[in-house]
Amino acid sequence: xxxxxxxxxxxxxxxxxxxxxxxxxxxxxxxxxxxxxxxxxxxxxxxxxxxxxxxxxxxxxxxxxxxxxxxxxxxxxxxxxxxxxxxxxxxxxxxxxxxxxxxxxxxxxxxxxxxxxxxxxxxxxxxxxxxxxxxxxxxxxxxxxxxxxxxxxxxxxxxxxxxxxxxxxxxxxxxxxxxxxxxxxxxxxxxxxxxxxxxxxxxxxxxxxxxxxxxxxxxxxxxxxxxxxxxxxxxxxxxxxxxxxxxxxxxxx
Amino acid sequence: xxxxxxxxxxxxxxxxxxxxxxxxxxxxxxxxxxxxxxxxxxxxxxxxxxxxxxxxxxxxxxxxxxxxxxxxxxxxxxxxxxxxxxxxxxxxxxxxxxxxxxxxxxxxxxxxxxxxxxxxxxxxxxxxxxxxxxxxxxxxxxxxxxxxxxxxxxxxxxxxxxxxxxxxxxxxxxxxxxxxxxxxxxxxxxxxxxxxxxxxxxxxxxxxxxxxxxxxxxxxxxxxxxxxxxxxxxxxxxxxxxxxxxxxxxxxxxxxxxxxxxxxxxxxxxxxxxxxxxxxxxxxxxxxxx
Amino acid sequence: xxxxxxxxxxxxxxxxxxxxxxxxxxxxxxxxxxxxxxxxxxxxxxxxxxxxxxxxxxxxxxxxxxxxxxxxxxxxxxxxxxxxxxxxxxxxxxxxxxxxxxxxxxxxxxxxxxxxxxxxxxxxxxxxxxxxxxxxxxxxxxxxxxxxxxxxxxxxxxxxxxxxxxxxxxxxxxxxxxxxxxxxxxxxxxxxxxxxxxxxxxxxxxxxxxxxxxxxxxxxxxxxxxxxxxxxxxxxxxxxxxxxxxxxxxxxxxxxxxxxxxxxxxxxxxxxxxxxxxxxxxxxxxxxxxxxxxxxxxxxxxxxxxxxxxxxxxxxxxxxxxxxxxxxxxx
Numbered sequence: 001x002x003x004x005x006x007x008x009x010x011x012x013x014x015x016x017x018x019x020x021x022x023x024x025x026x027x028x029x030x031x032x033x034x035x036x037x038x039x040x041x042x043x044x045x046x047x048x049x050x051x052x053x054x055x056x057x058x059x060x061x062x063x064x065x066x067x068x069x070x071x072x073x074x075x076x077x078x079x080x081x082x083x084x085x086x087x088x089x090x091x092x093x094x095x096x097x098x099x100x101x102x103x104x105x106x107x108x109x110x111x112x113x114x115x116x117x118x119x120x121x122x123x124x125x126x127x128x129x130x131x132x133x134x135x136x137x138x139x140x141x142x143x144x145x146x147x148x149x150x151x152x153x154x155x156x157x158x159x160x161x162x163x164x165x166x167x168x169x170x171x172x173x174x175x176x177x178x179x180x181x182x183x184x185x186x187x188x189x190x191x192x193x194x195x196x197x198x199x200x201x202x203x204x205x206x207x208x209x210x211x212x213x214x215x216x217x218x219x220x221x222x223x224x225x226x227x228x229x230x231x232x233x234x235x236x237x238x239x240x241x242x243x244x245x246x247x248x249x250x251x252x253x
Numbered sequence: 254x255x256x257x258x259x260x261x262x263x264x265x266x267x268x269x270x271x272x273x274x275x276x277x278x279x280x281x282x283x284x285x286x287x288x289x290x291x292x293x294x295x296x297x298x299x300x301x302x303x304x305x306x307x308x309x310x311x312x313x314x315x316x317x318x319x320x321x322x323x324x325x326x327x328x329x330x331x332x333x334x335x336x337x338x339x340x341x342x343x344x345x346x347x348x349x350x351x352x353x354x355x356x357x358x359x360x361x362x363x364x365x366x367x368x369x370x371x372x373x374x375x376x377x378x379x380x381x382x383x384x385x386x387x388x389x390x391x392x393x394x395x396x397x398x399x400x401x402x403x404x405x406x407x408x409x410x411x412x413x414x415x416x417x418x419x420x421x422x423x424x425x426x427x428x429x430x431x432x433x434x435x436x437x438x439x440x441x442x443x444x445x446x447x448x449x450x451x452x453x454x455x456x457x458x459x460x461x462x463x464x465x466x467x468x469x470x471x472x473x474x475x476x477x478x479x480x481x482x483x484x485x486x487x488x489x490x491x492x493x494x495x496x497x498x499x500x501x502x503x504x505x506x507x508x509x510x511x512x513x514x515x516x517x518x519x520x521x522x523x524x525x526x527x528x529x530x531x532x533x534x535x536x537x538x539x540x541x542x543x
Numbered sequence: 544x545x546x547x548x549x550x551x552x553x554x555x556x557x558x559x560x561x562x563x564x565x566x567x568x569x570x571x572x573x574x575x576x577x578x579x580x581x582x583x584x585x586x587x588x589x590x591x592x593x594x595x596x597x598x599x600x601x602x603x604x605x606x607x608x609x610x611x612x613x614x615x616x617x618x619x620x621x622x623x624x625x626x627x628x629x630x631x632x633x634x635x636x637x638x639x640x641x642x643x644x645x646x647x648x649x650x651x652x653x654x655x656x657x658x659x660x661x662x663x664x665x666x667x668x669x670x671x672x673x674x675x676x677x678x679x680x681x682x683x684x685x686x687x688x689x690x691x692x693x694x695x696x697x698x699x700x701x702x703x704x705x706x707x708x709x710x711x712x713x714x715x716x717x718x719x720x721x722x723x724x725x726x727x728x729x730x731x732x733x734x735x736x737x738x739x740x741x742x743x744x745x746x747x748x749x750x751x752x753x754x755x756x757x758x759x760x761x762x763x764x765x766x767x768x769x770x771x772x773x774x775x776x777x778x779x780x781x782x783x784x785x786x787x788x789x790x791x792x793x794x795x796x797x798x799x800x801x802x803x804x805x806x807x808x809x810x811x812x813x814x815x816x817x818x819x820x821x822x823x824x825x826x827x828x829x830x831x832x833x834x835x836x837x838x839x840x841x842x843x844x845x846x847x848x849x850x851x852x853x854x855x856x857x858x859x860x861x862x863x864x865x866x867x868x869x870x871x872x873x874x
Contacts, residue, residue: 361832
């Protein structure tokens with residue numbers, strides 16, 4: 001049981017229906033303040049939909065979302081950003097035609113009205129994320145890894161308390177992943193709470209304190225990374241019906 | 254309260270006018286459904302076709318109902334060329350650019366007509382223009398009757414083309430899933446041009462049906478086409494059924510409100526309806542996506 | 544600061560023109576050019592920086608013109624006050640149309656269509672409403688005194704319109720360097736990403752529309768002070784909707800000097816065409832249609848945009864474009 005006072009974000013019995021399709025089915029999860037929490041699950045499980053709901057891009061058909069105890073269900077993304085919830089996008093959405101610095105500036109402006117102050121803040125965030133050599137470059141000259149860092153930088157510039165990372169490691173090769181994981185850990189060390197959707201298991205195991213597993217719209221498991229990866233229901237969800245039994249059988253032989 | 258003998262003919266005439274609106278709207282919705290652009294040049298093309306029919310009548314004495322068989326293929330070719338060689342290459346697939354290019358074409362064509370033919374309004378004097386048929390409860394002029402039936406013929410022909418022929422299937426494929434169509438070897442640029450050509454041909458047919466009872470000047474098409482836009486938005490962008498039903502509906506509404514409110518206010522009414530639909534339900538009554 | 548200096552230089556050079564050129568015909572041409580540039584500057588705020596292409600900016604131009612004309616002619620309001628109120632009127636119309644259309648989330652072609660429809664509705668209303676003089680229009684009384692914002696010398700009219708253009712240049716520059724401007728461009732480039740970063744897209748677009756409308760309304764107010772006449776075709780006609788969008792697109796959409804450059808280029812070429820082929824109706828618009836298509840084809844970002852692309856292309860030669868397959872190098 002997690003102490004209520006420590007819960008930053010709480011998703012309570014959220015369901016979402018697209019016409020006849022129930023994409024999210026009575027899902028509940030809670031994110032402890034200062035932790036790194038992961039949301040995993042096979043493709044098509046509904047993670048993206050749930051994320052869209054938490055980040056304000058979709059209004060759930062049922063259920064409640066609470067942030068620092070206050071209900072925020074259905075509030076639009078821009079207001080959530082003001083409250084301190086920022087997100088990155090799985091399919092990167094840079095402001096094309098602007099430089100790296102100008103991109104981060106948009107985020108920085110949320111907390112700083114003056115352009116000069118915001119520019120300074122943007123530079124600082126950019127350096128923190130290793131983009132200092134690229135600040136003046138147009139975004140389309142960046143590698144995939146750098147674009148990911150830019151996504152992080154933009155979100156970070158809004159000075160969030162809760163950072164929602166949508167498959168931030170997708171498309172990176174192993175060495176790039178090795179480089180970016182410490183960055184994420186560093187953000188957590190700073191006190192930023194992180195909720196991440198991830199497929200890259202090594203990162204989940206090393207970063208996350210608590211893991212929720214979503215399959216077919218439902219939360220089927222929750223616990224520490226070790227607990228969850230040993231859970232037969234989770235194995236079945238990823239590898240199919242009967243896989244857990246097969247593993248048991250193979251293991252015993 | 255107006256009496257039955259005034260209302261019924263108004264409705265009939267509205268239906269007949271609505272048939273032509275429906276045809277113009279059909280062309281617009283076809284182009285939108287496949288190319289996903291709003292063709293701002295539609296009105297200018299209608300004006301052009303009206304002038305073509307007018308001169309065919311005045312210079313060569315050819316009746317509009319005959320010249321239509323010449324103008325339709327001619328305008329098909331023109332529309333094909335416009336899309337294939339101007340709109341397509343210039344806009345390079347960007348929506349905003351397509352918007353501007355069709356606007357540029359509209360401005361160009363309309364003012365070229367203005368420059369060459371001046372702004373005077375002309376009409377043709379066809380012998381049958383005022384001959385009317387007595388339906389018992391209403392008199393309807395011959396051209397309107399012809400238009401009413403012709404539109405059904407054209408709509409049926411289009412439907413056959415789209416559902417039965419190979420090119421029709423290709424058009425539907427491109428409308429539904431452009432990338433997929435390309436991957437199976439369909440020449441999308443060609444299909445786009447064919448569709449635009451078909452739309453332009455429909456407009457030319459509409460002009461020939463229209464000219465016996467309408468007027469000809471460089472702005473005539475524009476006025477007409479804003480109504481067609483309203484219909485397409487009301488019926489749903491890309492919906493053929495919506496264009497047809499919407500056309501007849503608007504024709505009747507226009508006729509009746511012309512009776513009650515006079516012409517200018519009637520026009521305002523249509524625009525307000527247009528704005529209302531755009532704001533409240535942009536996908537229209539039958540449309541798919543907004 | 545460099546930009547402000549550049550604005551100063553450009554304005555100073557333009558201000559010196561009447562000292563050299565005295566022909567009324569030439570001054571008239573220059574005044575109309577700056578008038579169209581001003582209307583274009585208005586469009587540019589919403590269309591260029593905001594990325595929302597309006598096809599109905601006549602709605603604001605006409606409102607500015609009619610409000611100031613009617614207030615002066617029917618209610619004896621002072622010309623300067625009328626000018627101000629005309630701008631306010633235009634801004635209000637912009638705010639209303641913006642609130643309705645952005646609330647519905649209309650974008651792209653639909654937005655263009657609905658703005659066109661609004662302008663048309665206003666045109667028809669103005670053509671029948673008694674207060675606007677209906678089909679006859681509103682004629683302003685000739686009163687060549689500065690208090691009535693009318694001047695005997697065309698040079699003074701020229702300086703007035705130049706002052707307006709200069710003020711808007713400065714305002715646009717301030718927008719470029721403000722939070723509002725940064726957010727407006729962000730919404731243009733990627734509304735979802737902007738919203739996730741805390742930008743209230745609806746509010747930003749509405750504000751941009753209001754500013755845009757106010758500027759174009761000012762052009763309308765000036766028009767009626769100079770030409771002393773407005774009717775529904777002049778105030779709310781498609782000609783001004785087209786010229787207001789043409790000048791920034793040709794000159795450089797979303798740039799500071801774009802509308803001014805575009806106005807000068809387009810009007811100059813238009814006049815030349817007329818001189819060469821004789822003054823026939825619609826000739827300049829035929830020309831505009833063709834130029835619009837040419838510009839979209841060759842330099843979609845306009846003339847200034849074309850220069851910027853060249854500069855970026857050059858910069859890119861120094862920093863190679865990275866392929867999407869990442870290399871092993873750090874970051």
